[in-house]
Amino acid sequence: MQKDVAILGVAMHPWGKWGRNFVEYGVHAANEALADAGLEWKDVELITGGETIRNGYPGFVSGASFAQALGWTGAPVMSSYGACASGTQAIATARAHILAGLCDVALVVGADAAPKGFFAPAGGERKDDPDWLRFRLLGATNPIYFGLYARRRMDVHGATTKDFARVKVKNSRHGLENPKARYKKAVTEEEILASPIVSDPLHLLEICATSDGGAALVLASMEYARKRTTDPVKIKAVSTVTPTYPNAVIEMPNFATDSAYAVPVPTTPFKDSIAKAAYEQAGLGPEDMSMAEVYDLSTALELDWYENIGLCKQGDAEKILNDGDTTIGGRVPVNPSGGLACFGEAIPAQAIAQVCELTWQLRGQAKGRQIENARAGITANQGLFGHGSSVIVAK
Amino acid sequence: MSTQKKRVPAIEGWFVADGTVALLGSQCTSCRSYFFPKESFFCRNPACQGTEFEEVPLSRRGTLWSYTNNAYPPPAPYVAPDPFVPYIVAAVELGTEKMVVLGQVVKGFEIADLRVGMEMELELDTLFEDAENEYLVWKWRPVGTRGGA
Ligand SMILES: [Zn+2]
Numbered sequence: 001m002q003k004d005v006a007i008l009g010v011a012m013h014p015w016g017k018w019g020r021n022f023v024e025y026g027v028h029a030a031n032e033a034l035a036d037a038g039l040e041w042k043d044v045e046l047i048t049g050g051e052t053i054r055n056g057y058p059g060f061v062s063g064a065s066f067a068q069a070l071g072w073t074g075a076p077v078m079s080s081y082g083a084c085a086s087g088t089q090a091i092a093t094a095r096a097h098i099l100a101g102l103c104d105v106a107l108v109v110g111a112d113a114a115p116k117g118f119f120a121p122a123g124g125e126r127k128d129d130p131d132w133l134r135f136r137l138l139g140a141t142n143p144i145y146f147g148l149y150a151r152r153r154m155d156v157h158g159a160t161t162k163d164f165a166r167v168k169v170k171n172s173r174h175g176l177e178n179p180k181a182r183y184k185k186a187v188t189e190e191e192i193l194a195s196p197i198v199s200d201p202l203h204l205l206e207i208c209a210t211s212d213g214g215a216a217l218v219l220a221s222m223e224y225a226r227k228r229t230t231d232p233v234k235i236k237a238v239s240t241v242t243p244t245y246p247n248a249v250i251e252m253p254n255f256a257t258d259s260a261y262a263v264p265v266p267t268t269p270f271k272d273s274i275a276k277a278a279y280e281q282a283g284l285g286p287e288d289m290s291m292a293e294v295y296d297l298s299t300a301l302e303l304d305w306y307e308n309i310g311l312c313k314q315g316d317a318e319k320i321l322n323d324g325d326t327t328i329g330g331r332v333p334v335n336p337s338g339g340l341a342c343f344g345e346a347i348p349a350q351a352i353a354q355v356c357e358l359t360w361q362l363r364g365q366a367k368g369r370q371i372e373n374a375r376a377g378i379t380a381n382q383g384l385f386g387h388g389s390s391v392i393v394a395k
Numbered sequence: 396m397s398t399q400k401k402r403v404p405a406i407e408g409w410f411v412a413d414g415t416v417a418l419l420g421s422q423c424t425s426c427r428s429y430f431f432p433k434e435s436f437f438c439r440n441p442a443c444q445g446t447e448f449e450e451v452p453l454s455r456r457g458t459l460w461s462y463t464n465n466a467y468p469p470p471a472p473y474v475a476p477d478p479f480v481p482y483i484v485a486a487v488e489l490g491t492e493k494m495v496v497l498g499q500v501v502k503g504f505e506i507a508d509l510r511v512g513m514e515m516e517l518e519l520d521t522l523f524e525d526a527e528n529e530y531l532v533w534k535w536r537p538v539g540t541r542g543g544a
Contacts, residue, residue: 121472127406130432132472137405137522137532138497139469144484147463155461155511199463200506245441246428250460250486250495259429260493263440 003281005095006225006232007393009037009218010356013111015182015211015343022052025214025349026066026111033107033216038228041070044218045103048078048094050086050110050348062348063090066109076103084295085240085383086110087215087351088391092238094219104224110348111214131253138255142297143207145252147199150300154201156315159303161201163318165192167299168206168341170327175338177368180353182211183342206299211344215352217359233362234394235355236376237281241388243270252384274388275309275380282376282392286310289332290374291361293354295381296339306334309380309390328369336361336369351389354379358393405522405530408433416519416533417452418496424449429492453496456538457487459513460495464506474523485535487515499534503542514538 011032013025026049034041049063063079078097080089087110094106126132134140153159169189175181187205195204225232244266246258251270268276279285286309294305303317311332312320320326326334337343337357340350358377360366376394383389404410409432410418421433425445428438431453438445462485468475483500500509501520515535522532 123471125472133406134497135469136472136474138484138499139465139473139475139482140484140497141465141469144463144465144469148461148484148486151463151506152461152511197464197466199465201463245439246494248493248495250497254497256431256496257494258439261491262423262426262428263442 003099004222004234004236005098006220006222006234007217007355007359008220008225008228008232009033009035009039010359011036011216012180012353012356013214014180015213015346018212020113020212022111022113022212022214023065023069025113025212026062026109026216027069029111029214029216030066030070030107030109033218037218039105039218042073043105044073044075044107046076046078046094046097046106048080048090048106048108050090050352051079051081052112052348053081053083062109062111082240082387082389083383083385084345084347084381085351085387085389086348087353088238088240088381088389089387091217091219091235091352091355091391092240095235095238098219098221104221106219108217108219108352109214110352112346112348113212114210114344114346130255134253134255140253141199142252143199143202145250146207146298146301147202148250149304150201150298153300153303157318159300159318161193162189163303163321164201164206164299165189166321167296167302168192170321171296171335171339171341174328174336174369175342178338178342181338181342182344202298202300208297208340209344211346213343213346213349213353215349215356217352217355231395233359235391236284236394237278237390237392239274239278239281239388239390241273241277242386244268244273251386270386270388271304271308271382274382274390275378277388278378278390278392279310282394284376284392284394288376289378291333291336291358291371291377293335293337293339293357293377293379295350296335296341297345299341302334302339305380309378328371333371336366336371351379351381351391354381355391355393362393362395400524400529401527402529402531405532410533411452412519412531415455416517417455418517418533420451420453420492421448422451423447429453429494431494431496454489454491456514456516457489457496459509459511459515460486460488461511462486462500462506462509476523483509485509485515487535499532501534501536504537509537
């Protein structure tokens, strides 16, 4: 398969609240990923960085920040911002350069030092910025959007708050022995449902925190990889699709959806189209997946993803959760790393971290959370403003 | 609520309030697609090259797509009253325009009073007040209710 790219090295700085500069986490991950690949920084022919965000716009040009900290070598640099999809954008850039034959070895780095509490826009009056206006006119925090999706699952599909809580129970157990996870504590359904409601029906323990963290990948052409290893884990697909008009689902930070008055709603909604594009590229389907890492910004959102990535049909997510299908040991474990529930979100690092986890699983290195006979896996997430993000990784 | 204060829209040009309140959208003169907030320079339907838009009031009623609440005060630039009172945010689907629009729900309702599919209508209400002005915004109310639930 000529569209394969090898993953030679993966690494993560542990997630937490460490109070250091994001560059430090990125450099830590980069050095460990290079060591994992058996390569040195001077071997890197391209560095791509997922940008971190401050003050309502990308405040640091991260690729070059990491390159400078590692020591200038003259390696070409690319930096990407796509909100929560930033890491996938950085992976896509590195992969495209490799597949185009422009380089053989690329280093992908994303790292963040997250602010406390709700994400909120910067100060000042910005009445032409929808992100400012949604806070001003509606107080529409991110959990408001998560709450809307969760409540709709309840009223339309009959989901219960207990179903939602069980997602967290599962993920909290998955992450118990993950050395990179920030929260390593099994929580119970009762504890979750006893935590304060933030945006009904979602409780505090069901909404992901923000974290410090850093993740890195060393990617290489298959030709280059074959000289060094017999059986590298491969990237089979990277999807960075945008929605198709009209997008009928209300999304952050919007006040309204597109109108389906003149053009009918597409048969594949945006979140379904993200994984669909990845499956088509890989020549694989949901039935080929041994596992998935999806963006559980809220517990209920993980259930939406089961349907969006084709693990079950619409309305059946609660059933496959409760049947244990998505628990390690089940048919298709979801978030074996522990997911955002155990990590909290380090925005530009998170999509890269998802690929790290799948790689460890495929190599048989996921100690304490290993999925037996894992052959392939998919990551999925969605960046603010319409950035699709999905990566398929296989042996 | 003080009657001396001047009642002004919290944002200009997003809604009209002459007796009843209606959101102001725009409609592409080529493909007739609706937009809210208003689109003004290029139609977002990829099959359309439209550059002309008419300002149109949107349907005042729709069906409830989903709802949730803010149990804690949202951060600035939201102006939260002190003490804070939790409030509901609703996503309402407009039948004619086939689009979902967000808005707060007027006070006095609980999550348990609402259900996906309920009919909702717009009402003008206070977003926040300062010393001189009362700032107004659109809010949703379940059709056929008055005051609180
Ligand atoms: Zn048009």
